[in-house]
């Protein structure tokens with residue numbers, strides 16, 4: 086499908102809403118005029134069409150895919166996603182925006198769920214989703230990003246990929262390799278389950294209102310379940326949290342409540358080492374020093 090010229094993009098009256106893949110591509114300017122961005126919902130709306138197209142090009146949505154958008158806001162990404170994939174399921178906490186979004190799309194284009202992504206039952210949603218593999222997308226509010234990323238780990242086995250816009254500093258922590266300044270709990274917990282790539286930065290000026298900080302786009306692809314080590318999920322999280330809780334201490338000291346120096350050495354790890362020098366596999370070995378209670382394999 087060829088992209089219509091931008092001048093051809095206009096707001097559709099409800100009776101002539103575009104359907105599915107016939108909808109115009111990036112349609113900036115079609116915003117809710119009287120809406121004041123709500124700080125408590127982290128509302129910084131994308132308005133730069135080149136940035137929107139670049140993000141959606143990176144996602145490369147195809148018709149029939151199970152696209153899920155968290156926080157559609159004023160539909161900057163949603164329009165382009167619907168235009169390419171035909172249908173999007175979106176979750177929006179802001180009641181006013183949810184009501185407006187319903188006027189912008191047909192039910193065939195948008196399934197809108199009004200609610201809080203942090204309180205949402207992702208496992209039930211994934212179980213009931215018609216698409217076998219979900220593609221999750223979002224320009225995420227900074228205050229919910231870490232808990233939401235952890236909540237989504239529970240449905241990683243049903244996800245093909247996740248593309249998120251986050252604070253640049255958070256993305257740096259997510260993709261950081263061992264030994265780097267930003268490597269920490271978030272890096273280990275997410276790299277255990279996903280292959281991750283930082284794609285590109287988005288400047289503050291691409292948003293209205295502009296946020297305080299630069300943003301980055303990250304791609305997260307769940308590792309195949311067969312490649313995951315069989316390890317007790319709770320124990321793994323406990324070891325990683327304890328190891329980084331006292332970052333400057335040696336592992337021997339940081340993990341003293343969980344493992345003694347002999348057990349650390351038996352896992353093939355130097356008890357005098359610090360958490361930031363260990364790869365994900367070494368944390369797995371430390372967590373395996375206890376018998377598994379349940380498995381991360383699903």
Ligand code: SAM
Pocket residue numbers: 126127128129130131132155156157158159160161162176177178179182200201202203223224225226229
């Ligand atoms: N996707 C739009 C864009 O790129 O312009 C809006 C992005 S704005 C940074 C974040 C959006 O997430 C807002 O629409 C906000 O209302 C919504 N939001 C904030 N917290 C949320 C939550 N807990 N659950 C669902 N949506 C949330």
